[in-house]
Amino acid sequence: MSSATLPAKMPPRWGHRIDDDRRVDFVGYLFVAFFSVPFFLFNILPVFFGIYVGFTRWSIIGSPRWVGLDNFTQAFNDRWVWVGFENVLLYGLLIVPSVTVLGLVFALFVNRGYPLSGLARALFFAPNVVSATVIGLVWVWLLDTQYGLVNHYFSFFGVGAIPWLTSTQWSLVGVSIASVWWDLGLAFVLFLAALQDIPSDLTEAALVDGAGPWARLRFIILPHLRPVLSMVVTLQLISTLRIFSQVYVMTNGGPGVSSQSPIYYVYQVAIVRNLFGYASAIAMLLFIGILMLTLLQRFILSERA
Amino acid sequence: MKITSDLSKQLLRGVNRREFLAGTSAAAFAASTPFIAARPALAAGPVEIVHWSWLAASDGEVWAKMIDAFNDAHKDKGVKIRMELVPEEQYITKVLAAAATGKAPDFGWGTAGKGAGMARDEVTVPLDDLAKKADLDLSDFSDASLKASRYPKYDNKLFMIPMDLMSLQPEINLDIAKEAGLDPTNPPQDGRMLLDWAMAMTKREGGKVTRSGIMMTGAGVQTTVTWGIIAAQMGFRRASDDLKTACVNPEAGKQAMQWVLDLFDKHKVSTRDVTDRYKAFGTGQGGIFWTGPWTLNGYIGQKLNFQTSLFPKVGSTLRTYSEMGGLELYAQADKGRLDATMQAVKWLSDNSFLWTTVGRGASPRKSILGRPDYKTAGAPWAVRGAFVDGMAFATEGEIPVVAGPDFTIYSGGNFLAKTLDGVWAGQTTIDQAMEQIQQQWQRGLDEG
Numbered sequence: 184m185s186s187a188t189l190p191a192k193m194p195p196r197w198g199h200r201i202d203d204d205r206r207v208d209f210v211g212y213l214f215v216a217f218f219s220v221p222f223f224l225f226n227i228l229p230v231f232f233g234i235y236v237g238f239t240r241w242s243i244i245g246s247p248r249w250v251g252l253d254n255f256t257q258a259f260n261d262r263w264v265w266v267g268f269e270n271v272l273l274y275g276l277l278i279v280p281s282v283t284v285l286g287l288v289f290a291l292f293v294n295r296g297y298p299l300s301g302l303a304r305a306l307f308f309a310p311n312v313v314s315a316t317v318i319g320l321v322w323v324w325l326l327d328t329q330y331g332l333v334n335h336y337f338s339f340f341g342v343g344a345i346p347w348l349t350s351t352q353w354s355l356v357g358v359s360i361a362s363v364w365w366d367l368g369l370a371f372v373l374f375l376a377a378l379q380d381i382p383s384d385l386t387e388a389a390l391v392d393g394a395g396p397w398a399r400l401r402f403i404i405l406p407h408l409r410p411v412l413s414m415v416v417t418l419q420l421i422s423t424l425r426i427f428s429q430v431y432v433m434t435n436g437g438p439g440v441s442s443q444s445p446i447y448y449v450y451q452v453a454i455v456r457n458l459f460g461y462a463s464a465i466a467m468l469l470f471i472g473i474l475m476l477t478l479l480q481r482f483i484l485s486e487r488a
Numbered sequence: 489m490k491i492t493s494d495l496s497k498q499l500l501r502g503v504n505r506r507e508f509l510a511g512t513s514a515a516a517f518a519a520s521t522p523f524i525a526a527r528p529a530l531a532a533g534p535v536e537i538v539h540w541s542w543l544a545a546s547d548g549e550v551w552a553k554m555i556d557a558f559n560d561a562h563k564d565k566g567v568k569i570r571m572e573l574v575p576e577e578q579y580i581t582k583v584l585a586a587a588a589t590g591k592a593p594d595f596g597w598g599t600a601g602k603g604a605g606m607a608r609d610e611v612t613v614p615l616d617d618l619a620k621k622a623d624l625d626l627s628d629f630s631d632a633s634l635k636a637s638r639y640p641k642y643d644n645k646l647f648m649i650p651m652d653l654m655s656l657q658p659e660i661n662l663d664i665a666k667e668a669g670l671d672p673t674n675p676p677q678d679g680r681m682l683l684d685w686a687m688a689m690t691k692r693e694g695g696k697v698t699r700s701g702i703m704m705t706g707a708g709v710q711t712t713v714t715w716g717i718i719a720a721q722m723g724f725r726r727a728s729d730d731l732k733t734a735c736v737n738p739e740a741g742k743q744a745m746q747w748v749l750d751l752f753d754k755h756k757v758s759t760r761d762v763t764d765r766y767k768a769f770g771t772g773q774g775g776i777f778w779t780g781p782w783t784l785n786g787y788i789g790q791k792l793n794f795q796t797s798l799f800p801k802v803g804s805t806l807r808t809y810s811e812m813g814g815l816e817l818y819a820q821a822d823k824g825r826l827d828a829t830m831q832a833v834k835w836l837s838d839n840s841f842l843w844t845t846v847g848r849g850a851s852p853r854k855s856i857l858g859r860p861d862y863k864t865a866g867a868p869w870a871v872r873g874a875f876v877d878g879m880a881f882a883t884e885g886e887i888p889v890v891a892g893p894d895f896t897i898y899s900g901g902n903f904l905a906k907t908l909d910g911v912w913a914g915q916t917t918i919d920q921a922m923e924q925i926q927q928q929w930q931r932g933l934d935e936g
Contacts, residue, residue, distance in 0.1 A: 243588050244588055263906075329763065329768075346760070346761055349763050350760070351707075436906070437707055437905075438708070438909040440909075443906075454577070455577060456893065457580065
C-alpha cells in the first residue's frame with residue numbers, strides 16, 4: 184500500500200461549495216429527507232396537533248373548538264377511563280413477569296446447546312414475527328369455551344370448560360395468554376444474546392470452584408443480565424400499557440369493560456363516537472402515565488444495577 | 489441489466505450521480521402521487537359515481553349484483569358506479585375524513601337514525617328537493633320508512649332513501665321442536681308459551697345447559713337487543729317522543745333486565761357459554777334464535793331445517809327491533825354530481841326487487857310489496873314471511889340524535905351493551921345499571 188500523504192481535509196465528492204471550508208452535502212440531506220420528512224409529517228406533527236386537539240371539541244368536520252381543560256376534567260370523571268387504567272395494570276402484572284421469566288428460562292435452555300436447540304430457537308421466536316391480529320384470531324379459536332383446543336386438553340384433567348374470553352372473570356387472562364405467547368420471542372432473543380456475551384472463563388472458574396447450577400445462575404448469570412433484564416422489563420411494560428390489537432380482535436374490550444385497555448377506549452371514543460378532542464385528552468393522560476411508570480421502573484432497576 | 493438501446497445510452501451518457509439522484513427523486517415523487525397524472529385520464533372517461541358500502545358476506549354479494557345491474561343498464565350512457573367496501577365500524581369516521589378533505593364518496597350505505605351527527609355537520613345532503621327533481625316517487629314509500637329517514641332535530645328533512653326494512657324475529661329449529669314434541673304450526677305467541685317451548689327444547693347435563701331453548705350469549709349484542717325488545721314490550725321507552733327525556737318508565741327497563749337474567753339463572757333455558765351465536769344455532773345448539781333476515785341465505789345454504797315466526801308478546805305491547813338500511817348522499821364541491829347521483833339512487837330503488845327478496849329485509853316500496861311474485865321470489869315464505877309481516881310491530885329503531893350510537897339496542901360494544909354486560913355478569917346491580925344508562929342517555933339527548 185502506498186504511503187502517500189492524504190490531504191488534511193477531504194472535500195465531499197458530491198457537495199456544493201459555499202465557502203472555502205464548508206460544503207453542504209445535498210446528497211446526504213436527500214437521503215435524510217426520505218426518512219425525516221415523512222417522520223415529521225406523520226409522527227412529530229400529529230403529536231403536536233394531538234396535544235392541541237386535546238384542548239378542543241372536534242369531530243373532523245369544521246374547525247376544532249377550544250374548550251380548555253374540559254376534556255381532561257371529563258376524563259378524570261369518566262369511570263371507563265379508570266377501568267382502562269386498572270385493567271392495564273392487571274395486564275402488566277400478568278404479562279410482564281410471565282414474558283420475562285419464560286423468556287429467560289427458554290433462553291437458558293437454548294443456550295445450553297441441547298439437541299434440537301436450533302429448532303427451539305426458531306420456534307420460540309416465531310410468534311413474534313406474526314402480527315398481533317393473527318395471533319389474536321388464532322387464540323380466539325384456541326380459547327373458545329365450547330370448541331377450543333385449550334379447554335379440550337384441560338378436560339382430560341377433569342377441568343370444566345373455562346370461558347376464557349366471554350366472562351368478566353377470565354377475559355383479562357385470556358387476552359394475556361395470547362399476549363405472552365406473542366411477546367415471548369423478543370425477550371427470548373434478547374436474553375439469549377446477553378447469555379452468549381457472558382465470558383465463558385467466568386462460568387468455567389465457577390465450575391472449578393464447585394458452584395452448582397443455581398449458584399451459577401444467581402451469582403454469575405443474573406448479575407450479567409441486569410442491563411438486558413431492565414431493557415426487557417421496560418420494553419414489555421410499555422408494550423403492555425399500549426395493548427390494543429389483541430383486545431380489539433379477541434374481546435372488543437368486553438364482556439362489558441372487563442378487558443378494555445386505555446388505547447382501546449381511545450379508539451372507541453375517537454373512531455366509533457368521533458370525539459377526537461376527548462380521545463386526544465385520554466391519550467395524553469395515558470402518555471403521562473406510561474412516562475412516569477417507565478421512569479420509575481428504570482430508576483428502580485438502575486439503582487439495583 | 490445490459491443497456492442495448494442507443495437512446496438509453498444517450499440518455500445516460502454524461503449523467504452524473506447528482507443528476508441521476510435528482511431524476512430518480514422526481515420520478516419517485518411522481519410515482520407516489522399518481523393523481524397528478526391520473527386526473528386528466530379520469531376526466532376523459534365516463535362519469536363515475538363513487539359508492540361506499542359496508543355490506544359484507546351474502547348481503548354484500550347481492551348488493552354487488554345490484555350495482556353490476558346498474559352498470560350493465562347504463563353501459564352506453566356515460567355513467568357508472570364504482571363501489572368501494574369500507575368496514576362498518578370505521579364507516580362514519582372515514583366518510584367524515586373524506587368529506588373534510590373535499591373527497592367524500594357520492595353516496596353510501598347507512599342505517600336510519602344513526603347519522604344525526606353527519607346531518608348536523610352537513611356531510612349528508614337533504615334529499616327532498618333532489619328526489620323531487622329526479623322524479624323519485626316518495627309517495628310509494630311506507631310512511632314509517634320516510635319518518636325513519638328524517639331527523640326531527642335537523643329540520644326534519646329527508647336524509648336517506650330507504651332500501652330495506654329489517655326486524656328481529658324468532659327462527660325455530662324444526663328438528664329440535666319435533667324431538668321435543670312441539671307443534672311448529674302453533675309457535676310461541678306470548679311469554680308463557682315461549683318459556684314452555686324453551687324448557688322443552690333445552691338440554692342439560694348435570695344442571696349445565698348444553699343446548700339452549702333460547703339461544704343467548706353471555707354478553708354482547710344478543711343479550712342487549714333481547715333486553716331492548718323485552719323492555720319496550722314491558723313499557724320502557726329509551727327516549728320520550730319529543731326526544732327530551734331519557735328512560736321513560738325505568739322500572740319496566742329493570743324488569744326486562746331481570747327477565748333476561750332469569751333465562752340464565754332461574755329458568756336455565758340459556759347458557760352464557762355460547763360465543764358464536766350464528767354458528768351455534770346453525771349447528772343445533774339452540775332451539776329458538778331471534779335474529780334478522782341477513783341469516784337466511786347462510787342457513788338455507790347449509791340446509792338447516794328451520795322456520796321463522798312472529799316475535800311473541802312477552803310484555804303488555806307487541807314490539808320488536810327494527811332497522812332500516814338506505815342510501816345517503818354526501819356533500820360535493822361540484823353540486824352537479826348530486827343530481828346524477830340521485831338519478832342512480834332512484835334507479836337502484838326502483839329496481840330493488842332483487843335486493844328485498846334475495847338480499848335482505850322487506851321492501852319499503854308499496855309497489856314492490858304489492859307485486860304478485862313478491863312472496864314467491866327469493867327465499868321460501870316460510871322463512872322469509874315473518875320478516876315481512878313482522879315489520880308491522882317492529883318499532884324499536886334508532887334514536888335520531890347525535891349520540892344515537894349510545895342508544896342502539898343492536899350493538900355488542902356500545903355504551904349500553906357494556907353497561908348491561910355488567911348486569912349479566914353479576915358485577916353491576918340492575919339499579920346501578922339503570923342509573924348509569926339514565927345519566928348517559930340524558931346527556932346524549934341534551935347534546936342534540
